Amino acid sequence: MGNSVTIRKNQFKESADTVTFDILLQGEKKQGFLVWFEGVFKAYLNQCRHMEVGLDWQPNDFFDEDKKFIICSTHGALYSPKSGLCVAGPCKGQNLIKLSISERNEDIVIFIDEEGCLEDG
Template sequence: MKLLCTAAELPDNSSRGFDIEGRKLLAVRRAGQAYVYLNRCPHRGVPLEWQPGQFLDASASLIQCATHGALFLIESGECVAGPCAGQFLTALDSREDDQGIWANL
């Protein structure tokens, strides 16, 4: 497991991107729970963010792909709108402890 960031560095309703050992990841926190996915849209295989660390739509309730506007549920990574509807972001095993948020690469 690799440490991504401290809990304070990922407040509720926010997202962050990471590049660890050549793998692009994103973490999102919602209702106190952190979710970690590969930063790769299932539609074209491109990174999702439109600006560094910006993965959420305007309401901060969905993960949004900047390339074609696909929208993904934060809790499951399921695409609910856009060209890859029904497909999923790749979730990574993760956990959170006193040190911060960890992901299994």
């Protein structure tokens, strides 16, 4: 059984904005985040690929100083906001876990199901 989360696009004010949301994944409560970067929306699980910890410095604070990369607050891994690929740090070459999204007029709908809406890479 799947579930979805809907987020209004107008919550994003500028490039490198993020919005977090809670999801139920295989019976476990997890957090995801939707990022808007250079006109593109992407959703990921809020979990580093080095260790199973959240990425954000403070709630919903995911970006490095230059607002170019998502940065892990634990050991500083840098991830591309558009692809989720780790480009530097201990998990270089691995990808954030993506969540499937769909744009519907003024909304972004994020789909979570038990089977395959999570992609690795």
